[in-house]
Amino acid sequence: MMKKEQHTENQERHSLMRTPGRPSSTDDGYSGISGGPTISEETDPEAAALAKRQFVIRELADTERDYVNDLKLIVEGYIAIMRDPDSDIPLPEDLRGGKDKMVFGNIEAIYEWHRDFFMKALERCLERPEELGPLFKRYERKLHMYVVYCQNKPVSEYIVSEYIDTYFEELRQKLGHRLQLCDLLIKPVQRITKYQLILREALRLTEKTQRISEIEGLRAAAHVMRVIPKAANDMMDVGRLQGFDGKITAQGKLLLHGPLSVAELSSLPPRGREWQVFLFEQNIIFSEAQGKKTQFTSPAYTYKAHIQVNKMSLEDSSDDAEKFIIRSTDPRKPGLGFICGVIDDNGPRRQEWVDTITAILQTQRDFLKAIQSPIAYQKELTKDPLRSTTPEPINRTATSVPPMLTVPGASNKERSNGQRKTQPIHRSHTVGLDGGETPRTPSPTKSKLNFLEGFKNTLRARSPVRTNSIPVAPGARVRLAADWGKLHAGDELVVSHLDGPGVVVSPLDAKEELWIPASLIPNSSISRAWSFRPRKSENEKQITSPQRAINDRKILPPPRILSGNALSSVRVAAGDIARLSVEVANIEGAHVAWRKNGIHHDIDIDDRHQMRQSAGLVYLEIARCCLDDAGTYECIIDAESGSCSIKISLYVTGDIGATWARILGPTKVKVDWEKRDIERGTLEYRTIPSTTWIPIVEDVKHPPIILELPAGASYSFRIVNKHLENGGTSPSAIVTLPLDESMSWEAEQFVGRYLELDELGKGRYALVRRARDRGTGQEVALKQTPRYKQSRSLTRAEYDLLASTHHGNIIRVFALFENAPQPGLDTIVLELVRGPTLFMYLSKKTDYTEAMASKYANQLLSALQWLHQRNKYHLDVKPENVLVDQDTGIVKLIDLGEAVRGPVDEVVPPADLEFAAPELVLGRPTGAYTDMWAAGVFIYVLLSGLSPFLDDSVEETTANILKCDFCFPDEYFESISNDAKNLLSRLLYLRGEERATAEFSLASPWLKVSKGATIPSSRMAAFIERRTHCSKSHSDHNDSFYS
Known part of the structure; x- marks a missing residue:
């Protein structure tokens, strides 16, 4: 769940x-x-x-x-x-x-x-x-x-x-x-x-x-x-509609919207896809939902196509009476059309779609009739204001029904006493920008005239408009559509000038200037990107100068690359997924292609290569990476206004072929491998956590192979070539066959919501990736923990603890997805800290002051105090778990996994001996005092670049910790204030109950030091280099969750 x-x-x-x-x-x-x-x-x-x-x-x-x-x-x-x-x-x-x-x-x-x-x-x-x-x-x-x-x-x-x-x-x-x-x-x-x-x-x-x-x-x-x-x-x-180039506020009122099964007429055979369709007064927009609507998530809608109402026809489908066809009559878009069908009862009914579209098409026809023969049309309205509005049979292109809250019943025609009843339909009650009263049912004549008035407004000549600009000249008078601050709907205002996404205006009876957003200017004052214009006959067409044609086109700035992981080359293991991402500005309408050096054609989309674009980010995803995929890739972005490109290097590690495993069903796994020189081999598997490889298929020749395996277990696979020493493939990534089939729903929600990007780092239990929320564009961190390393209950407990934590210096959590994005993998969605570890951040400077150190220590102690006041303990305070936002200087304490892990049955060496308290070394009960010891070691390193208890061997380091044997070398601490040394002496006590608490530490005079000593950053750089070198011999030791 x-x-x-x-x-x-x-x-x-x-x-x-x-x-x-x-x-x-x-x-x-x-x-x-x-x-x-x-x-x-x-x-x-x-x-x-x-x-x-x-x-x-x-x-x-x-x-x-x-x-x-x-x-x-x-x-x-x-x-x-x-x-x-x-x-x-x-x-x-x-x-x-x-x-x-x-x-x-x-x-x-x-x-x-x-x-x-x-x-x-x-x-x-x-x-x-x-x-x-x-x-x-x-x-x-x-x-x-x-x-x-x-x-x-x-x-x-x-x-x-x-x-x-x-x-x-x-x-x-x-x-x-x-x-x-x-x-x-x-x-x-x-x-x-x-x-x-x-x-x-x-x-x-x-x-x-x-x-x-x-x-x-x-x-x-x-x-x-x-x-x-x-x-x-x-x-x-x-x-939440994304990618539509027009101005939404210029499309008129939203009349209907909902899911439809949409098939393009140009595709043979037509294949229906679920699209979200928005029907406005002047446009119908087709979009695809990214993610599904649930109690917890809302989809974003990616634009697919649109048809202007004044260039649209409606027909019944001859193949299926439950469907209808919408075609474009625009000669520039021949063949554009869609077969639409209602999916379920959640959205508007078929008849409701047909009636509403028919109504606005009929109004379009009436309006054309009105501007061609205004006198005759007015006489017709006066003569018969209650003119029949019955839809024309089949081949309908229009019927006359004003788009109000009720229309004459087209599906249920009832006659009583010789009069037609009207059947209400429940439409989208979205109001327009006029801020008027809720629509009531007026006379048909008045309805028609009011609705036509909206179309007349679109016929006014207008000059080209920049994106986000407002075609209202300074000095023009406008009426406000809704209340805004001191202003009220209906107030008449004088436009002064444009200001960002709005305008500066003045009330008629006052000299003060006020800012209002553009959306509050009524429709009649705003340019409509998709407005209705009558066509001129051939002999009326004027020759347009080249300069006028250029001005009429929407000129976009050239695309510009903001960042890409070319700055830090992508490195993946054979069999993994590689993601090459580039952040680009001004990408609207641009063509994006990827090419690998040495290959003279663009990369095509297939089962291994996917190219996507989301919120200013383009990326290439290569699944099941093999050694041959290594090389330099170029992303080429080409637009009418210019082009740009960037090269990204991909390194694939591993000296033998890769193996891939993919779940096909509750008990089925598809195993594929990189054949290379393997003519015949044996397919082996192991069940996690066992390390024993068991043959399952002898004498395999060609990939892939589909296996039936028991559910509820995790597996890895490899190919062994017994004819060659060390021949075969590397083990596949671990896959889990779950007992519960319902978890696929949650994986679908996750994939629809988050776009996974590059890997940030690995810890003892989890891997952390950067991702982007498809709906908001916000970047997040995904902490993904395999079940074979940590149980679901522990991951859930860690999430619950973070969700109940509200402190500016503790990492924030957004969501927990179980068995997502794949079975056997639980994902916690966290805020993304835009910066490295605090120690890495300081090591990049020339020097830093004691006052800066005290500021960062203050934030760390404040976070610990918040936890301790609620009887929660971090129990893993170390440099890799203290990050800093390099733009704001805010410290973030991350990874509360140890806080929920609980005591173990046997004494095991601490994961990080350098920062471990004596009680951790001895396997005794831990508490708030354990965090205070680690905080003391952290501050000691922060001030000197030295580790207070580290020695030449694990045994000597352990002895120093258990004897609390440390000192303040003059070379490093001579200029450090006595208040800092006093605080460290109170934190590094052998007996936990005698150590200073977080509350006591926050009252230390050292935390108010004005400047203090200047500390060379080279000391911190040496500490990081030594610690990084040591971690190579302990693969699960001191790994950061963020790079």
Whole structure:
């Protein structure tokens, strides 16, 4: 089972994706009434229901006060400090120019409205509960602020993720907040879900009474709070659409979206794939979900294709009545079309798709008719405003239905008293950027005219626009689409100038200038990338100058390589997977190819070579590496605006052929090998942890071979050539046949969510890789632990400990995936520390001061104190487990595996004798004092580059530790302050109970030293070189989790 700590994106999705129409129950409804007043339902059922409802309303009012206080932490905390030009924590340069405002969206307006109006109105409902339903209906328009907030949420998430451990963490500590910023920013999303649950419960209780007016009011309120969370959820889905070059805000309202089985007409035979389809007023966009929607994960949507509505036709499928065909009528895209079918009942029904597409196509036709013969069209509308809208039979290209919340029932036609009834369909209730009221059903004539007005706006001449620019001239007047700070929806503003992703505006009656994001300017003022334009006849076409043609094209900057693992050549063992990755800027529309030196053609995609691209990163993945794969690879990125390339060296270690094993089923394994000079051989296997190789197939000639093996065990395979001495292949990587077949689901979730990149390092039990979250683009570290080295329960315990840890100097954890990405391998997803070990960081300098050493020691001791106060102990403090973010100087304590491992039955040598306390050497009970000894050794090395107890042999080193035999050589400690030596003397006591605690150490005067001695970095470099050399003779000794 996958576990995950409170995570912004997942909480949003889990909160908003409750089924709106499900009746209230103990499982899904509001369950907060358990402690309410007790009135016998048998004696007076109505009074009992009203008493319970009163408790529900009180809960609503109480939680509203808590919610306003949470918003206050953001507005009067984070926002106030970030706006203060004299703040002692300056705003990072990258957050200037409007980016800081994108973090919070319109949350300031939400806070002020709740504080000044809504909270007080809810408190009045305690005395007048009959006002609860009308209250939500009255403020329906204001509550749409949450849709605007969620529209900005994916952008906010991305920016916050870049600074959550640096700038925002500094602000959190300064403000003294318990929750991180991301946990506060999710509060509005959680709040609208809370409203939905409480209103549902209040309605259920009121329906037990005879108060008809109150029931109707609560039903209307419950409807409002079904529509708004759904609209908010839709906007976050749109925000996760990646790779679409057009401007999403220019596509009009989102009418429908959901999964469809989509097959391209050009492919023979057509093969259906599950794609996520977004139908806007002016475009239909096809995308592929990366990962699946679960309680814990939300997919990103990768753009695949689009068809403009004004160049689209709709047909029924002659082969399958349950499918329909969408074609492009654009002469520049001949043959572009898709066969679409509904996959399941989770998304919109087939008839709903057909009706909605038919409606907008008919409106397109009506609009063309209106601009060609406006007088005749107006007479037709006036003559017959309720003109029939029945779909035309088969070969449909259009029907006339305004895209409102109800359309004439095309599937269930009922006639009563000679009149047609309308059948409501549940569509995506996403509002546009006009910030208006929730759509109501007007007359068909008015609906048609209003909808046509939107198309007229797209016919205005406009000049080419830069990416992210706004085609509103300075001095132009615009109306605000939604509340923003002091401004309110509908306010008329004067545009001053562009500023980053927004504009600076001034109210008509004031001289002050205010910044607003571009998305709050109504559609009529924003250029639409895919707008409808009438075609001119051949004799009307004008000759366009070459310069005009150049200007009309979207000019992108040339691609530029930011980094690649050419800087540190990739080295893999034979049989492993190699990943060559390159980070590139401005890659939109570029062609990417990989080529190996000596081969004069590009590498093709096959079962061993995969080329992918994600969030500015391109990479080549080579599976089952063999010795012949070694060499230099060139990545060539070619675009119209320029090209660039980079070379990466791949080294494949091993002097014999490789063996690969792949799981095919619960008991089936496919074994493949590099044949080379092996004509005949014997296939052998071993069961982990046994070291005995057992023949399983004699006289094998050609790979591959499929084996049937017992489930629930881990295996390795090799080929032995008995005719040649030392002939054969190297052992394969270990594979595990699990007992539980359901774990493949979790592996699928993991692969869909994370893109694995390069290896960072190996420890005694685990391997750590760098990876990228496909949804957010955030880089993470994956600590992957094989089950044959560490049990699942220990890995789970380590995750649970990290998940309960909230300290700025302890590594953060995001998720646990069991049996992922492959069976027998458990993966903990951690934050990626962008820097080396602290000792390596200091060794690269010329020198460092005693004050710097005390600053880093202070952070380490603070992390240990946090653990010790909760009766948790690290028990593996050593240089490889203390990292530093080289940009911020924040120390991170990693690897809490020993903290959960527990005592062993027999005394074994410590994994790292150099930093081991006497009780570890003797196999006696450990505790907080064990960490303090290791911290003392760490600080000693930090100040001198010497190890206090290390001697020429293990025996002598052990004797020095057990006698606590150390000193302060003058050559190294003469200039070091006495406060530092006193602290070390208190930490390095033989008896654990006599050692200084973390709390005592943090009060040491040494931690407040202003500068102190200057320490040459060459000492630390010598310590690292000596330690690295020693580790070669102990392969599992002192390995770092990060390079």
